[in-house]
Amino acid sequence: MARRNKEVEALLQEYADLLLITGGDAFKARAYEKAARAVGGHHTDVAGLDVKGLREIPNVGKSIAEKVVEYLQTGRLPAVEEVREQIPAGVRELLAIPTLGPRKAMVLHEELGISTVAELTEAIAAERLRGLKGFGPRTEENILHGIELLRAAGGRVPIDVAMEVAEEVVAALSQVAGCERCTYAGSLRRMRETIGDVDILVAAAESEPFMRAFTELPQVAEIVVGGAKKTSIRTTRGLQVDLRVVPPESWGAGLQYFTGSKAHNIRTRELAVHHKLKLSEYGLFDTESGDLLVSRTEEDVYARLGLPWIPPTLREDRGEVTAGLRGELPELVTQDDLRGDLHSHTDLTDGLATLEQMVEAAAARGYAYFAITDHAPDLAMQRMTEEKMLAQREQLRALDGRHRRMRLLHGTELNIDPDGGVDWPEEFLRGFDLCVASVHSHFNQSAEAMTRRLVRACENPCVNIIGHPTTRIIGKRPGVDADLDAVFAACARTGTALEINAQPERLDLCDEHILRARRHGVKFAVNSDAHSTLHLDAMRYGVGTAQRGWLTSDDVINTWPLTRLRRFLRKGGKDGNG
Known part of the structure; x- marks a missing residue:
């Protein structure tokens, strides 16, 4: 439950x-x-x-x-x-x-x-x-x-809400006798930031036991549609979940089809037609003879079309099929590539966990390094002072190296004021290992003023990362009005990374902005912005968003070895290949 x-x-x-x-x-x-x-x-x-x-x-x-x-x-x-x-x-x-x-x-x-x-x-x-x-x-x-x-x-929910429901359903149905495979598909598998309904796919010889078990789950508030091939329920949280059962031999074709997107499926079907083939959720068939050619795995289906397996996060008809045909698909960053997290908070400011608890939770994830970046004083409600920050630094240095040789970095999240300045003078900021700078107020500035504000922050020699760059809260607050291409160009020019904030209500930058920023040569940091130990788990959503933006591990600074990362954080120097 x-x-x-x-x-x-x-x-x-x-x-x-x-x-x-x-x-x-x-x-x-x-x-x-x-x-x-x-x-x-x-x-x-x-x-x-x-x-x-x-x-x-x-x-x-x-x-x-x-x-x-x-x-x-x-x-x-x-x-x-x-x-x-x-x-x-x-x-x-x-x-x-x-x-x-x-x-x-x-x-x-x-x-x-x-x-x-x-x-x-x-x-x-x-x-x-x-x-x-x-x-x-x-x-x-x-x-x-x-x-x-x-x-x-509309009726869409944040990705973490949908993921929690989907994983519960998958876990339950995987225990039903006769289940050969079970997973979620659709926009959730593609890691869209919001989800309209959850698609669950089961591979089994008989569908009835799964349909029955599905409708008897404790999460079910209403049975929307009941059938032998598809059943839809609405959960107690108002989310619709659709279940489809396919024969085990059709698993690959079914998974490819029900993962989507619609535009990607149209593109692959067009490619099939070009090869005198027909592609459906049941398999890839020879058009003339009607013979089934492949269907058991997604890899088989894509290979018969002359394509490598295309990661679900890329299946949005943004050029992935053409790139696949040319052998130019990127090797996407994965969660296993992450060596650390460069944005987190403790109860010294608005976090819920102590420094020790956050460090222990990060070490449990096997990180090579972990940054604590509590808020600076211009976020007045946090009542930060230089003395408090220096005391935390001493405490952090005492903890450094105690957890599986994970190195601890002392940083801060600065506030970008309306003119682009930040909380502390350069002399004090030089004492930090890294500085994240974020907009926390005055969201309604004109596009010109907001652009100047963000560009000036990028030009600060002590600012390493622009945190949650557009400030959006999904479904609650739109992103700021700014010339983002000018900001992206400034980041590339000054060696300032852009954050992909992994919190599900932010996912900022979004995938479309990542694609644009990447063309400018920007580097990125996938960060949890954790305010509790539980929030560290959000990194999976940040990585999913990074993948949707076609990022590789080379694009993401917190996949790098610490020596290379430190060179980047010195700002102005080349990042090297460490």
Whole structure:
């Protein structure tokens, strides 16, 4: 069964939002926000914890712990239900808009009677919001952005949500007698950043036992379609999962077909036609005789078409078939290639784990090096000082070398201010092993100002990596408006790497931007941006995104040996071949 941490996190966050809407204690709301984030990032399933165990989670006090236990035992939390009753249903609908905060949603409902997204869109078109305090043209623009994000998301979910469901289903069906193979396919196998529905494929002689087992899974809330060849269910989390069972001899063709994408499949079918062949989910056939030629493995199918096996992350009709025919497919970076992680946080700032816990978790992954990069002082809420940072450095140096010869790097995540400057002067920054610099505020600058801001950060001799470069939060906040090609060119010119932030809600840079940046000669860092030990697991999504951007290990600086990495971090020198 899935960990219930995310479910509890959502409930606590909802309570915090509802408190703000109803004019409740802002301090109490903040406490619930902190607790929500701590529970979501906790490494242990909270369903197995009592009040005492829950109180060991940072920012979870006795009152919150008792509420969590009550919810886990009964499925209800009266405190939340009471506040929900005070909020009109229309306001709760408006809260789904990513860029509209709870207070503004309440004002819109009370002052203008707006209770649906459609009514809000009409009100903005009629400029009715401009008479309200705190609402103006820029606010309208931000709300419309949010509405676009909401509509674009549709029923799609973040990749980690879909992955958790898919892996549970695959694990369960793999235990059914007669299962020869079972895996997920579709956009999840291609590592798309959001997933519409999950495709599961089973190879077996008989389908009925699998269809029955599938519909009896504890995650099932509704059977959408039931059949001998395909069954679709909707999970308790609202995600549709489709199961198909194919004969074992058709496994390769079926996996190739149901992995997609549609555009890639069209391209491969066209190639088959060119060779007087017919390609389907059942196999590759001779058009004239109808004889089955190959079908058992994907490698067989692609080889008969004159192609090498094409990694699923490339199957988007972005030139992968042509590259395959020419023998020019890249050897994609893999998770096994990663030697370290260059962006992580501890409880010194907004992380949930101690320095020792983060280091131990990184060592367990077999890394050769690991960087701690807590926030710098311009992110005022973190209350960082030079003294705190230097004390952490001493603590980190004392830990260095204790874990399987993993080397520890002391870094910081700087804040790129509106003019492109960063928190500390160059003299102090020279003491760090590396500096990540990120935009954390003033997201709505003009394209010209934002471009100058990012380029100036690249030109800082102490900035090694631009963190989550566009600042987007998938489905909640759009990326900044900037001339990204100018930024990419600046990165290539100055020897500044661009981060591929592996957190599923970010995946920033996205695959399309990676493809563009790579053409400029940019180097990249696939980083977890972990704020807990659990977050270190997100690297798989960063690697998937890097693969979708056609990156090799040579493109990714944290696949390099430490000697080569250190040369790159000296900035301005050549990276060498170490």
